[in-house]
Amino acid sequence: MTEKNNLSFENTEIAFRHSSNSDLKRAYWLFKVINVNFLVKIGPPITNFAINIGLPIKGLIKATIFKHFCGGETIAECDKTIKNLYNGGVGTILDYSIEGEDDEHVFDNTRDEIIRTIERAAVDKSVPITVFKVTGVARFSLLEKLDEKAQLSILEQEEWEKVQSRVLAICTAAHAKGIPVMIDAEESWIQKTIDMLALDMMHLYNTEKAIVYNTYQLYRHDKLQSLKNDHEVASTGGFILGAKLVRGAYMEKERKRAEEKGYQSPIQPDKQSSDRDYDLSLDYCTDHVAQIAFVAGTHNEESCRKLAELLDKKNIDHNNPHVYFSQLLGMSDNLSFNLANAKYNVAKYVPYGPIKAVLPYLFRRAQENTAIAGQMSRELGLITKEVKRRKLSK
């Protein structure tokens, strides 16, 4: 029997081995609260208001939702989480999750912090990959202007040069240390600029090893084709394509903007189409695994199973360095730990940063968990099953 046939995502003992009883209890109540749509809707404005007027609620956030979905406020605070994950064979992707900032000093600090994650990865095998968002080092509206090919003022031109040098500094550090760095995908109206930066960096640094990875959002109807086009560019240019494959996180925003501005939405017509293209992209990448290094960023059980099966079918080693599974901290541990137990490469995003700066990320997780049909009850069901198992095994 092949290892594939033994793969089960139902083993909660493996999934939650790293979680104490009190971790499980906290997670149970957290997901119960997130399940209440109303609370998730009113939570963000109330929380922001409370923090802005100085109410002491940071402690409460830190002990609950932050503790579940984030590693800490600094890299050092993430140590416990990094160790915990690694004990179960799961790597950490330190994700400095500062969002929505608009200040040149903050952008420089973010660049330096991302380089610190790369330096940490260079001396710690439990941190195999790193990541950043271009909007962490660039003003959103500048990227938007570049995407529209609008004329930049002289000041904006200088600003853009600084952005490019920050991206270059991050990728140069990654290359010098031999550590892969992924560039997250964002809204479609800034994505052309991000794609261009990412391909330039791959051209520069992926000739011997996959260092830079771009992200492909398969909820866009044009992205399977982009993946194939970029593969072609990589083959002609003599470099390895680095690809993170995700479905995409901004669906509602994308559809709303397209409707308001009267252009065709870039999003697939339905979920099945996103699923189909996601799975086709797994097929494509496994067909070209020597030239494409890829990370499957998904909580979808079927896609994880499909990739695991493809690897076996195409005789690709479970631990081939060009293939990674990835989930977010606090979600789908049943996938991450059972895959790692079957010796596949797995790494989880561990977001960290000052609580206030991480709030948009946390609200997105809460909203996403409410929005994903079945995800909520699945997490709750698994936690309940593990709590019962522990009681019975006493």
Ligand SMILES: Cc1cc2nc3c(=O)[nH]c(=O)nc-3n(C[C@H](O)[C@H](O)[C@H](O)COP(=O)(O)OP(=O)(O)OC[C@H]3O[C@@H](n4cnc5c(N)ncnc54)[C@H](O)[C@@H]3O)c2cc1C
């Ligand atoms: C490790 C990791 C890294 C990530 N990085 C990024 C990133 O860089 N950029 C980014 O945008 N997102 C990123 N995400 C989020 C990701 O794009 C998804 O939003 C999230 O993972 C849910 O999709 P799924 O494949 O896990 O599961 P599923 O629950 O199977 O899929 C839900 C997703 O399907 C799509 N979908 C749902 N309904 C429809 C519909 N009616 N029509 C068309 N499509 C539909 C949406 O993309 C939705 O998020 C990342 C996720 C992970 C785990």
